Amino acid sequence: MRIVLVGPPGAGKGTQAAYLARNLAIPHISTGDLFRANISQGTPLGVEAKSYMDAGNLVPDSVTIGMAEDRMEQADAAEGFLLDGFPRNLGQAEALDAYLKSHSLKLDAVLDLEVPEDEVVKRIAGRRICRKDSGHVFHAEYNKPKTEGVCDVCGGELYQRDDDREETVRKRLEVYHTETEPIIDYYKAQDLVVTIPALGKVDEVTERAMAALRSGE
Numbered sequence: 445m446r447i448v449l450v451g452p453p454g455a456g457k458g459t460q461a462a463y464l465a466r467n468l469a470i471p472h473i474s475t476g477d478l479f480r481a482n483i484s485q486g487t488p489l490g491v492e493a494k495s496y497m498d499a500g501n502l503v504p505d506s507v508t509i510g511m512a513e514d515r516m517e518q519a520d521a522a523e524g525f526l527l528d529g530f531p532r533n534l535g536q537a538e539a540l541d542a543y544l545k546s547h548s549l550k551l552d553a554v555l556d557l558e559v560p561e562d563e564v565v566k567r568i569a570g571r572r573i574c575r576k577d578s579g580h581v582f583h584a585e586y587n588k589p590k591t592e593g594v595c596d597v598c599g600g601e602l603y604q605r606d607d608d609r610e611e612t613v614r615k616r617l618e619v620y621h622t623e624t625e626p627i628i629d630y631y632k633a634q635d636l637v638v639t640i641p642a643l644g645k646v647d648e649v650t651e652r653a654m655a656a657l658r659s660g661e
Contacts, residue, residue, distance in 0.1 A: 445470060445524045445657065446549065448531065450628060451557030452620045453613070454564035455642050456649065460557065461528040463650045468657075471520050475529030478511040479503075489514070508532075509539045516543070537627045554631040555653055557642040561617060569610045576600035
């Protein structure tokens, strides 16, 4: 199967992608992993991406698209893949369609993880990270440490990342609504979108997604 996973920040895309890819026996291809791999390996695309990032500039779509196409051409993706974080905008979605068409392939589904905006803010803004190398993660509401501000595992100080502050989260949501949400309508026009309610336990959300995929086979 060839699947795109979309949803706002805090919807649990990374977690669900890993579970779904394992259940479907296809590779999980995430934008973050693509960038890290290309930069660490010093590929031409990685070098180009790093030059933009080091200058504080956005990496052009052409670079991201090139990395995704290279990854989709690897042997383990021959029978399918799950894309997480790509496409991120309409230009990338159109490029993905063109790539698949040129290889006589098509998407099977676009899974849209649906989470109310207030819940997204609560999920992200409540995160607390251990300052020590362990990087253990707690939550002010869902996974409280035994002692406030102290990591249960190593005793390190827990802190809130700047990216996780409410005002930053709301700005990230604005970017999602402006740049990424339009691809949902784009794929709805192709009758590919399956909306998955993403509230509840991780395994419950995974089962909803798997059931939706099975019903569409």
